[in-house]
Amino acid sequence: MKATIIGGGIIGLSSAWFLAEDGWEVTVLEKGDLSDNCSFGNMGYLSPSHFVPLAQPGVVSKGIWWMFDMKSPFYVRPSLSPDLIRWGLKFVMASTHAHVERSARPLTELLLFSKELTAEWQRSGRMSFDYTDHGCVMYYQTVAYEKEERENARKAVDLGLQVEVLDREQAQVLEPDMRPDVRGGVLFKDDAHIHPNSLMRQLPALLEQRGVRIIRNAEVTGFSKEKKTIQTVHYQTDAGEQHISGSDLVVLAAGSWSPQVARMAGERIALMPGKGYSMTFDTDRQRMRLPGILLEAKVALTPWQKQLRIGSTMEIGAINDRILFPRVQGILEAVPRFLPGMMDDPAFRQLADLTSLQQHLREKVWFGFRPVSADGMPYIGFAPKTNNLMIATGHAMLGLSLGAGTGKLVAEMAAGKETSVGVERFRCER
Ligand SMILES: Cc1cc2nc3c(=O)[nH]c(=O)nc-3n(C[C@H](O)[C@H](O)[C@H](O)COP(=O)(O)OP(=O)(O)OC[C@H]3O[C@@H](n4cnc5c(N)ncnc54)[C@H](O)[C@@H]3O)c2cc1C
Incomplete structure (x- = not known):
């Protein structure tokens, strides 16, 4: 059985992994050279804690408020694009308590399943990518965020997750070098x-x-369809137009580009790119023990042995390579407000030197486009109008967390097997 996968991000490559394991003859078509995409410079979190989808009550009003602040972590580029308007309406309609309630358990199950599969990759000894499972701390400075996060903690316990609520002193004991200036976490x-x-x-x-x-620098440009089945996948390389015929399965895992590719097959996906930035620096001595999210600022930090990564922002809009300096500035200013000890790190001080940063913005700031579905839930399943097309995209802030699990589900559904976790909430027809 032949499978063609479109996209070499974490979702496409995980799908290739599990399909190949099941004996499929797999080809991956990737328009880049696989040296970078959204799956590279992200924060590296595998986050069962993120069981609340992006579309949630309160996010729209917060988003509107943030749109008037150039340093804010969230921005929707105003546009009359029908795709953005359709996406925006669906997003607003999905931002309800009922949606959050219905989504939390299926999301948690897939998050835990996927984390375990990723851990197995590391345990197998075939790969090594610094898998560390010491948890992640959500820090807050205000009463409002404390209330919200404690409520999340309560829901997490209901879902079977382990949490510990920390007061200011406990946060400071946990991260002595950072001296967290927070109400708690x-x-x-x-x-x-x-x-x-x-x-x-x-x-x-x-x-x-x-x-x-794996065919690199191969951009999928169209499909030939007959009787609701893709007969041929057309793609462009430096050598010209090429094609693959006779795929039993085509997996669309093109991240933020998925709506355009889906359209070529007569399918529609409500998805927008959500640009995010990260900055990574080598540190002489790792002062931060655990990954942490600074809630009011929506800034995330990930420590590895000798490196630290800081990331944030969600700019919903077009795919372009503009880096908005005030937002990068906003991220760097937030860090010492929460974690004053960070200023003891000479490498952070150097990064936060705004004059130098502005001069070397492109070298220092990475960006990627999260594929953000309109209801914050991934699409994993067969396409409504094409028999042999499976869609696996829309993972928004959770692509890495859900990558391995999505790949496994793709292989299970392709084989017509019962899936390891429920897939009803991820159906493409919703
Ligand atoms: C700042 C930031 C921090 C993040 N942190 C985390 C985190 O800590 N944990 C987490 O779980 N997630 C995180 N994410 C989200 C995560 O990175 C994404 O959800 C994930 O990378 C999406 O993977 P993907 O495979 O769907 O897309 P991508 O990685 O974008 O891959 C899609 C690929 O498809 C290719 N493609 C597109 N069109 C075509 C075509 N026509 N033909 C052939 N190839 C094509 C593209 O070139 C690309 O390589 C973060 C994202 C950002 C921006």
């Missing part, structure tokens, strides 16, 4: 983190060893 003990760049660098070589054919 919640430690989500089931969270883990990895070095995503390492995983993404190793996966292609291992897939090729397993017999997966």
